[in-house]
Amino acid sequence: MLKKAITVLAGTMVAAAVCAAGAVQLRSSHPDAYTVRRGDTLWGISAKFLVKPWLWPEIWQANPQVRNPHLIYPGDVLNLSFIGGGPALKLEPSVHREGEAVPAIPLDALKTFLKDLRVMDSSAVSKAPYVVGLEEDQLDGTSGQNIYVRGLDSQPGQRWAIVRPEHMFRGFDDGSGGTAIYGDELYANAAMVRSPWEEDFDNGSGHLRRGRDMGLEVKVIGTAEMLRAGDPSTLLVLDSISEIRKGDRLMPVDDKPYDPYFYPHAPQNLPKDGRVIAFTGAMDAVGPHQVVALSVGSKEGVDNGTTFAVWQPGDTIHDDVAGDSWRRGVGPRVTLPPEYIGHVMVFRTFDHISYALRNAGYNGRPFPPGIAPLGVIGMKVLVIGNGGREHALAWKLKQSPRVDEVIVAPGNAGTARERGVRNADVAVTDLDGLLKLAKGEKVDLTVVGPEVPLVAGVVDKFRNAGLRIFGPRAIAAQLEGSKAFAKDFLLRHNIPTARYAVFTELNPALAYVRQHGAPIVIKADGLAAGKGVVVALTLADAELALHDMLGAHAFGDASARVVIEEFLDGEEASYIVMSDGQHALPMASSQDHKRRDEGDLGPNTGGMGAYSPAPVVTPEVEKRILKEVIEPTLRGMAAEGAPFIGFLYAGLMIDKSGAPKVIEFNVRFGDPETQPIMLRLKSDLVELVEAALDGRLAQTRAQWDARPSLGVVLAAAGYPGGVRSGDVIDGLDANPGADAKVFHAGTKLDAEGRVLTAGGRVLTVCALGKDIAAAREHAYDAVAKIRFDGAFCRRDIAHRALRR
The missing domain is CATH 3.40.50.20 (Rossmann fold)
Incomplete structure (x- = not known):
């Protein structure tokens, strides 16, 4: 019987497709050979050899000439060998196989869960035939007595299972789970629940919540045979393990035999939100035959043998070191990372619920209560x-x-x-x-x-x-794929941006810039690797850019159409969010340096450096960006049938009043902004991405290193024009210093393993510091250790921040 409810996360274990190096790990105590004994299970045998028992299919190399090579029998001798550098288990070819094969699970220990219990949709149970009365109007019925049933369409002689509701499994929008026992008491989310027919749960916050019905567990308490049809029908109780009562329901007898011959394996698909929602025994019980209920089932692609990881959510604590040392519990709140604490294997599935067995090799730690998003190991x-x-x-x-x-x-x-x-x-x-x-x-x-x-x-x-x-679908990616589309979208949804006009012919475009004068901005409509924007400070520059794009088609089809914009005064900033289609999770703000030369001079590039956070994005400015730019953009994309899921990058101009205007949209993380931002991110990026994919960003927060970070791009001579490649890069093996990291871009390895240049932007050297000045000093110290012919970089990254 499932006794306690927990809401620790259950994450799928994903195996490698082949025995790649490091994918299959043997236990340090593994035997070199093992003789299978009666009472063994495949689940237990796999745990004797493997750190990750779900990788059993990767090492099982049964001899094809033996009978049923996919099964294991008592008396089989399993020999460990190595094939192609990876471990493999093979049968001794002379073994004589007798008796029944070893099942995947201990059948006797799990008899109740294999035979007596079912999980069904509660509406199906409520509509099922029910016992309205018993022979001689008794309160309880047993074997050999008649019962009277309403709603039964059956022929005499047909057998029926008599069932009684036991547990109602429930889920909530925040991903937590609960379970209620029928006619008894059960703790769910630290609160006592007395009735399965109430959807009220106390989640420990002092108020009740109405949950989502995930399935009603019923127990088979007997069987009966139809004697006479009618309303009510008369049935004879053939056997029972409990007294039959008014209100008990009838279901068809399930005579399909249970197939115990399956093996542990990774799931075919990653369930959107899987977790342990109930388990047998006491809250702190630990045992190799403990059964848990999971919030995923056959409708989510789970089958027998599917193996899941169980994670303990990280506690949220106060950082008393960073806080006031003499007052505990007042420092900044820090969420510790989740810990992997074991795994379970599914042995019976229903639509949205499954039963799973705790691993035999478990380390003895109990499953703790708590709420956490889906986690995956392997x-x-x-x-x-x-x-x-x-x-x-x-x-x-x-x-x-x-x-x-x-x-x-x-x-x-x-x-x-x-x-x-x-x-x-x-x-x-x-x-x-x-x-x-x-x-x-x-x-x-x-x-x-x-x-x-x-x-x-x-x-x-x-x-x-x-x-x-x-990432966004192609229809949503037009925000970057076409600057004309983006500008028209901004106009439709009243999102602040520069005034503009779109042209496909050279002469009308030239007339427009001559009318409006310089400075003015010329943009190729399509993708141009970040180089299709010209900030023309003179009319001659503007005309030259138009001749290049519309006349000479410098960027091919990307410049068959151009957008001409007014020049905006202010300070640029990059504001990037993750979006799940409805909600936005802000990333750390940053500022890019697009021009090649110091002082923001020279041609535009993909970016010569960046730092995070951007001081210009104050808390007040950030509120305006979210309210005036990000939120209406997400609403607008959804309204136009193109919900945006992915990284959304808004290139902004912030004026002196703090008002943001959109310069451009990118539908991915910026480069080089990503590099310093990732250096500051303390949260698990996988968890953030999965929260976005599962529509959970409204309940998700990112944790950041309070220290700023800065990245300097090392480029090859000639960038952003033609560059040579193949120059050896020296100094990469030197220690860049504490809190520094060198990220590669235009690099490749030669046959000798040396790192060579292979592009315009070659490296981004990043560092953290107590402030922007310290981060910049650390980054440039690391830059000084790296050498290649023609290397150059800007020496004034973060000059705006340092002038503040």
């Missing part, structure tokens, strides 16, 4: 891109305790050298190749870095294939 994440942004994202994603491996396609030398990260040689424009890679590697989550695959529809392709990917 996760494989794909990052699409090859720049400094993607190196920073991969680096941060790998820090999640739920991630085993990050793949970057195509990546660079930095991602190739990062621990726990590897590259895959697939171009960002090869959408079919990226999808094939994700399927072949059984990737659990994909994060898209650059704009090109987003505008091309990579998110649509992945989602149509049933894969989880973070």
